[in-house]
Amino acid sequence: MIPRTCIVLLFLLTSFYPLASAFVNLTLPGQHPNPDEVVLQVNRMVNASLARRHMLQTTQKDQLFSACLTGNPIDDCWKCDPDWPNNRQSLADCAIGFGQYAHGGKGGEYYIVTDSSDDDAVTPRPGTLRYAVIQTEPLWIVFPGNMLIKLSQELIFNSYKTLDGRGANVHIVGGGCITLQYISNVIIHNVHIHHCHQSGQANVRSSPTHYGFRTESDGDGISIFGSKDIWIDHCSLSHCKDGLIDAVMGSTGITISNNYFSHHNEVMLLGHSDDYLPDSGMQVTIAFNHFGEKLVQRMPRCRRGYIHVVNNDFTQWEMYAIGGSGNPTINSQGNRYTAPSDRNAKEVTKRVETAEGKWRDWNWRSEGDIMVNGAFFVASGEGMELKYEKAYSVEPKSAVLIDQLIMHAGALGVGGRDNNLGKWSSDGDGNGLGSGPDYTDDMSGSSSILLPPLPSTCTVFSFFISLSFLLVLYVITYPRRHAFII
Numbered sequence: 001m002i003p004r005t006c007i008v009l010l011f012l013l014t015s016f017y018p019l020a021s022a023f024v025n026l027t028l029p030g031q032h033p034n035p036d037e038v039v040l041q042v043n044r045m046v047n048a049s050l051a052r053r054h055m056l057q058t059t060q061k062d063q064l065f066s067a068c069l070t071g072n073p074i075d076d077c078w079k080c081d082p083d084w085p086n087n088r089q090s091l092a093d094c095a096i097g098f099g100q101y102a103h104g105g106k107g108g109e110y111y112i113v114t115d116s117s118d119d120d121a122v123t124p125r126p127g128t129l130r131y132a133v134i135q136t137e138p139l140w141i142v143f144p145g146n147m148l149i150k151l152s153q154e155l156i157f158n159s160y161k162t163l164d165g166r167g168a169n170v171h172i173v174g175g176g177c178i179t180l181q182y183i184s185n186v187i188i189h190n191v192h193i194h195h196c197h198q199s200g201q202a203n204v205r206s207s208p209t210h211y212g213f214r215t216e217s218d219g220d221g222i223s224i225f226g227s228k229d230i231w232i233d234h235c236s237l238s239h240c241k242d243g244l245i246d247a248v249m250g251s252t253g254i255t256i257s258n259n260y261f262s263h264h265n266e267v268m269l270l271g272h273s274d275d276y277l278p279d280s281g282m283q284v285t286i287a288f289n290h291f292g293e294k295l296v297q298r299m300p301r302c303r304r305g306y307i308h309v310v311n312n313d314f315t316q317w318e319m320y321a322i323g324g325s326g327n328p329t330i331n332s333q334g335n336r337y338t339a340p341s342d343r344n345a346k347e348v349t350k351r352v353e354t355a356e357g358k359w360r361d362w363n364w365r366s367e368g369d370i371m372v373n374g375a376f377f378v379a380s381g382e383g384m385e386l387k388y389e390k391a392y393s394v395e396p397k398s399a400v401l402i403d404q405l406i407m408h409a410g411a412l413g414v415g416g417r418d419n420n421l422g423k424w425s426s427d428g429d430g431n432g433l434g435s436g437p438d439y440t441d442d443m444s445g446s447s448s449i450l451l452p453p454l455p456s457t458c459t460v461f462s463f464f465i466s467l468s469f470l471l472v473l474y475v476i477t478y479p480r481r482h483a484f485i486i
Contacts, residue, residue, distance in 0.1 A: 028281035030184070030228035030253035032098060035283055035306040039331060042097050042285065042310060045073040046334075050401065052076075072288055072405050074233065074257055088164055089140055092187060095231045097285025097308060099255025102231040104162030104187030108138025113147065118174070121153040121204045122211050129172075133157045134207050138185075143168040150174040153199045154217050156206040159183040165190035169413060175199030176217055177240070181206075181225040184253075188232045192411050193221040196240040218242035228253040236410040238263040243298070247271075250278035252305075255285040260410025261299070262292040271303025274326035279304040287311055290409040291321070301352065302328035309335060311405050316340045316373075320350040327362050332377065334368040336402045339375035348377040370400065 032038050050071035068080040077094035078084050084091075092106035115127035124130035129149055132141045138160035146169040154176035163186075170191045172178065177196035180186055198219040205211035217223070219241025224230055226249040237244040237259060244261055246269040247254055261267050268286075271279040282305030291299045291314045299314060300307065302324040310333045314321045321337060322330060330349075339346040348371075351359040359380055366377040 028228070028250050028252045028278060030101070031281040032253075032283055035098070035308070035329075038098055038100075038283070038285070039308050039310075039333075042287065042308065043333070045096055046071065046311065046405075049073040049076050070404055070407060071401065072258070072408075074288065075408060085167060088142065088166070089162075091164070091189065092162065095187075095233070095255055096257070097255040097287060097310075098253050098283040099229065099231040099285060101185075101253060102187055102229040102255070103138075103160065103185045104231070105138040105140040105160055106162070108140055108160065111135075111139045111141045113141060113143050116147045116149050118149060118152050118155075121202065124205065129163075130155060130205075133161055133163075134205055135161075136207060140164060142166075143170050146170070148173070151176050151196075151199075153202055153204045154179040154214060154223075156181065156204055157183060157186055158207055160185045162187040163189060163191060166412065169411070176223075177220070178222045179217070179225065180223065180227045180230060183227050184229045186227070186230050188222065188235060190234045190411050190413075192236045193244075194237060194239045196221050198241055218246070220244070220246045222246070223248075224251045224254065225249050227251050230254045232256050232259065234258045234408070234410065234412055236260045236262075240264060243267065243269050247282065247284065248279070249276070250281065252282045252284075254283070255287065256289065257285070257287045258406070258409050259289045260292055261289065261295060263294045265296040266298045266301070267291065267295055268298050268300035270300045270307060271305055271326065271328070274303055276304070279326075281305070284308070285310070288406050288409060289313075290406050291315060291317070297321075297350075298323060302326075302330060304328050307331065309333070311335060311402060313402050313406050313409075314338060314348070317345065318342070319345055321348045323350040323352050324362075324364075325352040325354050327359075329363040330365070332364075332366045332369055334402075336370045336372060337375040337377065338372040341373070343374070346374045346376060348375055370402075 049069070052069065069076050073096055074094050078091050081087055081090070089106050092103050095102055111132045113127065113129050113132065115125060117125070117128060118130055121130065124134070129141070132139055133155060134157075136158055140162045142164050148171045151172065151174035155172070156179045166189065172191055172193050173195040175197060176199050177193055178188070196219050198216055200214045200216035202214060203211050204214045221237045221240045221244040222232060224245070224247040228251065230247075230251070230253065232245065232255070238261065244264055244267050245256060248269065249272050256268075270284055271282060284300075284305065284307050286300065286307065286309045289312045291312065293315065295317055297317060297319040299317065299321045302322070303326040306329040308331045309322065312335045314335060314337045316338055318340060322332070324330060337348045339348075349364065351362070361381060363381040364379055365381065366379055369377060371377065
């Protein structure tokens with residue numbers, strides 16, 4: 001006869017499986033109930049900015065003001081304010097698309113990064129970037145001058161942070177690099193992120209009260225993991241070990257805008273796996289980016305979710321531009337796709353490891369795109385015309401305006417899109433580029449990384465029923481790539 005305590009335990013475990021199955025089908029926090037409304041809003045904002053620019057150019061007295069207008073609604077929102085350096089936090093009101101609710105550190109104190117070092121991932125010094133991003137309160141993080149920050153480990157952010165590199169030439173390289181894990185409300189603006197390599201097998205602090213052991217990272221430029229309300233704008237990204245930007249494990253509410261991507265193979269991954277149901281609620285806007293030289297594939301590569309790709313410039317990929325599996329919705333509007341000379345790589349789209357009989361009903365649309373040098377977009381989703389007719393009630397602007405909309409893509413200011421800049425030194429006024437050697441791949445070797453010591457002992461307390469509950473939840477909903485020891 002089975003003991004009564006075993007019966008109770010068995011009942012608890014078997015009762016939990018239906019609960020866990022229902023949990024994974026819940027709408028993601030931050031997921032918009034009608035993504036087509038967000039698409040429509042983006043098109044309206046672009047149209048309004050372009051119309052305003054055209055109107056102001058018709059009168060001579062407004063020509064000076066209109067010179068700052070590009071028709072790009074994000075840039076026109078803040079760059080036309082001559083006093084923007086003293087109104088930095090107004091940037092948080094300028095996001096569009098699914099990441100428009102990313103407030104970052106708005107309303108928080110300003111934090112000035114004065115120390116470019118990163119030699120202790122467990123006890124970072126005040127003044128360093130790592131010390132700022134782990135704090136619990138909202139912070140608007142700025143840089144007083146040019147800076148090269150060579151990370152020793154992943155730079156793990158806490159919620160409500162803005163990384164604002166305007167006015168300086170800021171490069172982030174090394175181990176990790178940036179990790180946004182189970183957080184919300186982050187803005188990353190105007191920084192260079194490149195030469196990121198794998199790190200881990202070490203302790204890393206994620207808040208003032210917690211640090212834990214991290215397994216080996218993938219070496220992404222920016223890793224978004226189970227997070228929401230994220231905006232990445234005007235960054236230049238290249239030369240990373242894995243992806244330049246990856247968003248997985250139920251991340252949503254993301255806008256990736258005005259960035260310059262170059263010199264990379266697998267550029268952007270959106271979605272953990274074809275079978276991971278929470279990624280069905282992933283919603284990402286990819287707008288006004290320049291996918292530049294020496295890119296191979298994944299611009300992006302999508303699994304599930306709703307991906308709005310609008311007014312980007314794609315320049316000569318090597319394999320394909322946009323790929324997907326797991327039935328994602330891909331809404332391509334007003335982009336310019338320039339195919340490579342290879343006649344076998346003219347197709348913009350790629351259904352990854354999926355038979356045509358399965359992807360024929362996937363919702364992939366191209367509207368107002370320009371195809372250059374033989375590029376072609378294979379649409380799919382018969383029976384979806386009425387849905388898209390509603391979404392396109394405001395037409396996306398033609399890709400002939402791409403040069404105007406993406407003219408400032410990438411990091412702004414000195415250095416611009418060039419990610420092969422090296423060590424900084426003062427030119428007398430503290431703002432100049434030094435004459436030191438360029439940053440190269442061999443400078444990111446792990447031999448120079450300082451790892452914090454591992455703890456000698458670890459005490460684990462567990463109750464079997466609670467552990468079983470958490471283990472099932474872990475396996476079904478959040479199979480983490482990295483682990484923390486509490």
